[in-house]
Amino acid sequence: xxxxxxxxxxxxxxxxxxxxxxxxxxxxxxxxxxxxxxxxxxxxxxxxxxxxxxxxxxxxxxxxxxxxxxxxxxxxxxxxxxxxxxxxxxxxxxxxxxxxxxxxxxxxxxxxxxxxxxxxxxxxxxxxxxxxxxxxxxxxxxxxxxxxxxxxxxxxxxxxxxxxxxxxxxxxxxxxxxxxxxxxxxxxxxxxxxxxxxxxxxxxxxxxxxxxxxxxxxxxxxxxxxxxxxxxxxxxxxxxxxxxxxxxxxxxxxxxxxxxxxxxxxxxxxxxxxxxxxxxxxxxxxxxxxxxxxxxxxxx
Numbered sequence: 001x002x003x004x005x006x007x008x009x010x011x012x013x014x015x016x017x018x019x020x021x022x023x024x025x026x027x028x029x030x031x032x033x034x035x036x037x038x039x040x041x042x043x044x045x046x047x048x049x050x051x052x053x054x055x056x057x058x059x060x061x062x063x064x065x066x067x068x069x070x071x072x073x074x075x076x077x078x079x080x081x082x083x084x085x086x087x088x089x090x091x092x093x094x095x096x097x098x099x100x101x102x103x104x105x106x107x108x109x110x111x112x113x114x115x116x117x118x119x120x121x122x123x124x125x126x127x128x129x130x131x132x133x134x135x136x137x138x139x140x141x142x143x144x145x146x147x148x149x150x151x152x153x154x155x156x157x158x159x160x161x162x163x164x165x166x167x168x169x170x171x172x173x174x175x176x177x178x179x180x181x182x183x184x185x186x187x188x189x190x191x192x193x194x195x196x197x198x199x200x201x202x203x204x205x206x207x208x209x210x211x212x213x214x215x216x217x218x219x220x221x222x223x224x225x226x227x228x229x230x231x232x233x234x235x236x237x238x239x240x241x242x243x244x245x246x247x248x249x250x251x252x253x254x255x256x257x258x259x260x261x262x263x264x265x266x267x268x269x270x271x272x273x274x275x276x277x278x279x280x281x282x283x284x285x286x287x288x289x290x291x292x293x294x295x296x297x298x299x300x
Contacts, residue, residue, distance in 0.1 A: 002137055002197040003072040006065075006189065013068035014185070017061045021184045024057025025160070026177035027226065028094075030233045032164035033173070036102055046102060048229050050095030053160070058122055058184055059090040060222050062129055063215050065188055071197045074137035078214050082132035086125045087218075093121025101161045111165070115158030123153040126191050137197040145194030149187050156183030 007014060028049040035045030063083075070076070097118035100110050126149070130139075160183070163176040 002074060002199060004195060004197055005070045005072070006068060006192055008068045008070045013065055014189075017065040017188075018181050018185050020064055021057045021061040022177045022181035023226070024052050024055065024060065025180040025184070026174060027229050027233060028053030028057060029163060029167060029173045029176055031229065032098060032102065033167070034233070034236055035098075036165070042102075046098045047095060048232065049098055049164070050091050051225060052229050053180075054091035054094035054122075055087065056222055056226050057180070058094070059087045059125065059129075060219065061181075061184055062086075062126060062188055063218070065185070065192075066129070066133075067212070067215065069192065071135060071137050073199070074135045074197065076133055076135045076210075078209055079132040079134060080209055080214065082128060083214060086128040086132065089121060089128060090125040093118050093125070096121070097157060097161050098164060101165060106165055111161055112158065115161050116154055118161065119154030119157035120150065122157060122187070123150045123191075126153070126188060130191070130195075135197075137199060140196045140198070142194040142196070145190060149191035149194065152183065152187040152190055156180070156187060159183065 031045045031049035031052060035042045035049065038045055097114035100114035100117070103110070127146075133139075160180050163180065167173050167176045
């Protein structure tokens with residue numbers, strides 16, 4: 001059995017991978033929040049969230065972490081088409097999950113279904129990226145750890161989609177992104193721990209690209225896309241901070257909106273107005289009669 005090193009450059013690659021994962025998830029949650037509150041352009045915001053979470057938060061994190069992966073005595077190169085396919089897979093499955101759950105009236109069933117599809121897709125992305133790795137060594141996987149990594153991916157995806165529905169406020173969004181980054185990195189390194197390498201009979205791979213040759217242009221492209229999403233988020237404010245919609249078990253449990261009742265006719269107002277009460281105004285005149293008396297006489 002050959003020795004496998006996951007941290008060939010020390011803590012640089014895992015810390016940088018975690019930072020990129022948190023950054024992508026943070027931008028994705030911000031885009032999802034704007035899509036949740038937008039009356040127009042909802043699809044565009046959700047696509048931006050899928051690119052940020054699936055592209056930067058998951059796929060870029062995966063290959064930055066792979067920079068620190070080496071096998072003693074074996075050369076490693078990457079199949080470019082398979083690597084690009086894994087990137088597209090990550091963004092597509094995250095987009096499917098986002099479109100399934102981000103509705104005016106989300107349901108628990110759609111959350112579980114969308115999270116399961118997204119988690120299985122993220123796991124497929126991870127092992128597709130691993131299959132794209134060509135080496136002179138023979139690589140095997142521990143089935144138990146592979147299954148555990150898939151479970152982590154599904155649970156993390158359900159939690160991430162729930163965050164896109166329920167998180168409100170910048171500090172809460174940052175906290176959610178930190179948790180999502182831990183889940184994504186945990187899934188990745190659990191899957192990597194399932195690997196075992198043995199000396200193979202095949203020679204060193206001649207096709208494909210080395211890690212830095214492949215990752216350098218891809219990181220440049222993903223950085224440009226991330227900056228564009230960041231600019232869009234920073235220039236757009238959430239104008240309507242409405243209460244978050246309640247999540248129902250299924251669509252059947254959702255209360256149906258009752259039709260509005262017809263307005264009752266208003267009784268006509270009486271045309272005549274009651275006459276005002278007539279008052280009898282009188283004045284009093286007092287005169288002195290010279291005998292010490294003041295007789296009173298009422299004058300109309």
